[in-house]
Amino acid sequence: MADLFVVAKSDDLRGDTSTSRRTPDWQERERALDIRRSWIVEAPAGSGKTGLLIQRLLKLLADESVEDPSQVMAITFTVKATAEMRERVIAQLGSASQGEPLTSDPDFDRETRALAEMVLRRDASLGWELLQHPRRLNIRTIDSVCGEVARLLPVLSGAGGRQIPVEDPTLMYREAARTTLMQLGGNDAELDAALRTVLLHRDGSLRDCERLLMEMLPLRNQWGELVPLGREQLDDVFLDQAVLPKLELALEQAVCAGLTRLSLSVPADILQELASLAGEMGHAEGYRGTPSPIAMCAGLHTMPQETAEDLEHWRALIHLLTTQESKWRATAARNHLGFKIEKIMPSG
Structure with a gap:
């Protein structure tokens, strides 16, 4: 089993450690490279976790206490993330061995390059040949690690026979x-x-x-x-006070994110004209006595906001443009739109 390890999650990374353009979390990034201590890195997707973990992995491999690359273990959650991380580490080592120029983010890549060069020197002195044998990098999924522990300790794990994780559960x-x-x-x-x-x-x-x-x-x-597992908490009072607000907040955030994507996909001037048109036609009576599906837009002259409160207005605008089968409307018949359309004869 490995002596040193780093837990990895697959995300895209861009980092910047230069003095003039340091990110707000540059101090935390530097602290995370202290391989004598353990760290938990929490950040949103695309903020640079994987690149930071690769730097830490390289620094661990370059440490004088590591005599075999298998002593450093990187644990990922998926097979795809395992392959991606191994490829990125090997890519850094390959670029360093070829002396390729730093182009994407020179400040961040410069530090990664320095760590990769240290690993290459260690590789040469101990004969690891990582570039020729990338599988020597001990990068594995958490399932495979747990499976190995279960096989090594069959009595304590209570496992009988060979335990193999399934790819499709x-x-x-x-x-x-x-x-x-x-x-x-x-x-x-x-x-x-x-x-x-x-x-x-x-x-x-x-x-x-x-x-x-x-x-x-x-x-x-x-x-x-969100949902408590203890039955003593599964009562209406607890669910209404603790669980329901969290679910409503998650739903509201999802609605806002979707409406934001929708508003950005349509030019603002077209949205404005559509909102004004809905505001005028919202006063029309529903078809054959049924409520008009855009009645809530009556008097609307501005675009609705990307908030959950305006969701029905957005649905009304979508109704004007698309059918129930999510296809573009080809006609504007009253039985399709759901409200009466006044015919205005041109003068003269």
Whole structure:
């Protein structure tokens, strides 16, 4: 097992450690390269976590206490991330060995280049031949590491036989969902009541409920933080006070992000004209006594904001342009639009 390790997550990275253009977190980045201490790096996607981890991995490989590259372990979450990280490390070593110029981000790449050159010197003195044998880099998924621990400690792990992680857990998700639904009518009264409530909301379709449970399981790391696992907390008061606000906030953020993308994809002048048109036609009566689907736009003269409060206005604008099948409208008939259109004869 490795003596030193770094946990890696695959994200794109750009860093800048120059004096004149240092990022606000440059001090934290420098501290994270202290290989004598452990760090947790938290940052949004695209902020530079992977590049920082690669620098730390190179610095670990260059340390005089490392005599074999397998002593340094990088753990990722997916096979794709494992391959990506190995390729990026080898790419840095290859660029350093060829003396290729720094072009993308010279200030950040300069520090990475210096670390890569240190690894190459260590490689040459100890005969690692990493460029010829990149698999000697100990970069693995967390599943493979856990599997190795289970194999080395079969009694403590309670594992019987060879444990092999599956690439596609869909069948396992289906089996878990089906096993849960089979508890319907069982001795667990609370679970039985919960399953009946779900079935009631899904029109009694067991297949639909099974599908929903299957789709939830791959995302359990997300909703599991919101929904409490203890039954003593699963009451209406706690759910309304603690869980519901978080769900509403997440939904609001998703709505705002989607509306922002929508507004940026349409020229502002066209949106303004569409909003004005909806404001005028919003006063029209609904077709055959049904409410007009754009009635809430009556009197609207400005574009709606990219907020959850204006979601219905955005839906009304979308209704003017597209059909229920999400296709562009070819006609403007009243039975299609859902409101009466006044015909104005030209004068003269």
